[in-house]
Amino acid sequence: MLQKISKISWLGVFLSIVFYSFLGWLWFTVLFPNQYASTLDKLGLMPANPDPIYFYGPFLTVIPTIITIALLMATLNINTKKAAIEFALIIGLGFLVANTFNIAINPNIPHPMPYGLLVGAYQLVGILISCLIMVAMKKK
Numbered sequence: 290m291l292q293k294i295s296k297i298s299w300l301g302v303f304l305s306i307v308f309y310s311f312l313g314w315l316w317f318t319v320l321f322p323n324q325y326a327s328t329l330d331k332l333g334l335m336p337a338n339p340d341p342i343y344f345y346g347p348f349l350t351v352i353p354t355i356i357t358i359a360l361l362m363a364t365l366n367i368n369t370k371k372a373a374i375e376f377a378l379i380i381g382l383g384f385l386v387a388n389t390f391n392i393a394i395n396p397n398i399p400h401p402m403p404y405g406l407l408v409g410a411y412q413l414v415g416i417l418i419s420c421l422i423m424v425a426m427k428k429k
Contacts, residue, residue, distance in 0.1 A: 293363035297356075301426030305355045305419035310348040312418070316411045328404035358416065359423055367420070368427055377420040378413075385412035 317325050326332045358380065361367075367376045386409035393401035393408070 293360060296363040297359045298423060298426040301423040302355055302359050304426060305359075305422045306348070306351050308422060309351045309355060309415045309419050312415050313347045313351075313411065316414075321407060324403070324407055328398070328400045328407055330399045355419060355423075358420065362420065362423055368424060370421060370424060373420040373424040374417065377417040380420075381413040381416045385409070385416055 322335070323332060326335050361380075362373070362376065365376065367373055386405075389409040389412055390401070390405040392398070393405035395401075398404050
């Protein structure tokens with residue numbers, strides 16, 4: 290499997306990481322900030338100046354996710370838009386959304402279903418578009 294690293298488009302990986310990180314910022318601070326805060330019972334209580342980890346932490350956690358996805362795509366020869374969409378739906382629903390709901394049912398999340406739907410949708414959209422980016426940038 291590690292031989293497939295040479296088949297990875299690192300430009301596609303980089304663009305996917307940037308996209309996924311930007312989408313997270315957009316999703317949780319512009320599009321759905323109140324819904325997100327509400328799922329945590331923090332509506333009106335979110336800090337005006339959050340700790341820096343809330344800005345660079347998601348970026349850092351997206352890096353291994355995208356590299357792993359790129360390696361799997363290379364190993365499985367995912368090289369068409371259709372195959373990328375199918376792969377993203379399998380990975381997105383089977384791992385990312387399922388894991389998001391697993392996190393959501395933690396007793397510290399006051400509204401697990403809305404949290405799972407909101408964050409799971411972000412994960413699914415993020416991985417879907419990232420897979421399409423990586424296919425578009427795939428080495429010939």
